[in-house]
Amino acid sequence: MGSVIVASELEGRLKGRVQAARRSVLTEDVYERVKSLIMNGDLEPGARVNIYAVARLLDVSQTPVREVLAALESEGLLTKEALRGYSVASVLTPDQVADLYQLRLLLEPWAAARAAERVTPDGAARLRAELGSLPQAPQGTRYEDYHDIAAHDARFHDLVAELSGSPALRDSLQRTHGHLHLFRIEYEGRSSGEPTLAEHARICAGVTSGLPEEAEQAMRDHLTAARERFLRIGPSQ
Incomplete structure (x- = not known):
C-alpha cells in the first residue's frame, strides 16, 4: 500500500x-x-x-x-x-512491462506496415516533421529534463497508428503508452534517448517511402530493443 x-x-x-x-x-x-x-x-x-x-x-x-x-x-x-x-497508480513490474511490449509487438509492426501502404504526401510530411522536432535526445534525471523525448515518443507512435487508419488500434496503443509512463519514473532519467531517435528514423524511412515490409521490420526491431532497454535497466531498487 x-x-x-x-x-x-x-x-x-x-x-x-x-x-x-x-x-x-x-x-x-x-x-x-x-x-x-x-x-x-x-x-x-x-x-x-x-x-x-x-x-x-x-x-x-x-x-x-x-x-x-x-x-x-x-x-x-x-x-x-x-x-x-x-x-x-502503481509502478508496473518488469513482468507487466514485458507483457505490454508483447502486446505492442503484435499491434504496432502491423500498424507501421499499414501506414506505409496508405501513406500520403501529407502523412509523410507530418511523420518527418515529428521526427525532426527532436534532433537530439535531452539529458537529465528529472521529468522536466526528459519530458521532450517522452512526449516525442508518444506522438511518434500515435502518428504511425493514426496513419494506419485504425482508430481502434490507435485507442488501444494510447492506453498502453499511458501504462508505461510510471515505469519511466525510475527508468527514463538513467537511459539515453539516442537509440530511440535512430530507431524512429528507420521506421519513418520505411513508412514515408511506402515500403510496408521495411516499416514493419523497423518497428519490430525498435520495440524489441526498447523492451530490452527497459528490462535491462529496470526500476531502481
Whole structure:
C-alpha cells in the first residue's frame, strides 16, 4: 500500500517546491505540473491526490484540476475509486512491462506496415516533421529534463497508428503508452534517448517511402530493443 496524502499533508510536503500555475495556459500548465509531481516521485505510487489540495497548491480553481486529474486517469497515471477519489497508480513490474511490449509487438509492426501502404504526401510530411522536432535526445534525471523525448515518443507512435487508419488500434496503443509512463519514473532519467531517435528514423524511412515490409521490420526491431532497454535497466531498487 502506498502512502495516503490528505489535503494539508500534501500542501505541507510540497509548498514552496511548486510554482503557481500560469493562468494564460491554465489547464495545460496544471497538467504539466501535476504530471511532474507524479513522474518525479514527489507523489508516490498509492498516494491520494486531493483535488482541493492541488488547487490550493497551484493557486487555481478546482475546475482545471478536475479536468487534469481525469486526463491523467485516462493515461493510467492515476486511479479513481468511489468515495476515495484519485490515487497515483502503481509502478508496473518488469513482468507487466514485458507483457505490454508483447502486446505492442503484435499491434504496432502491423500498424507501421499499414501506414506505409496508405501513406500520403501529407502523412509523410507530418511523420518527418515529428521526427525532426527532436534532433537530439535531452539529458537529465528529472521529468522536466526528459519530458521532450517522452512526449516525442508518444506522438511518434500515435502518428504511425493514426496513419494506419485504425482508430481502434490507435485507442488501444494510447492506453498502453499511458501504462508505461510510471515505469519511466525510475527508468527514463538513467537511459539515453539516442537509440530511440535512430530507431524512429528507420521506421519513418520505411513508412514515408511506402515500403510496408521495411516499416514493419523497423518497428519490430525498435520495440524489441526498447523492451530490452527497459528490462535491462529496470526500476531502481
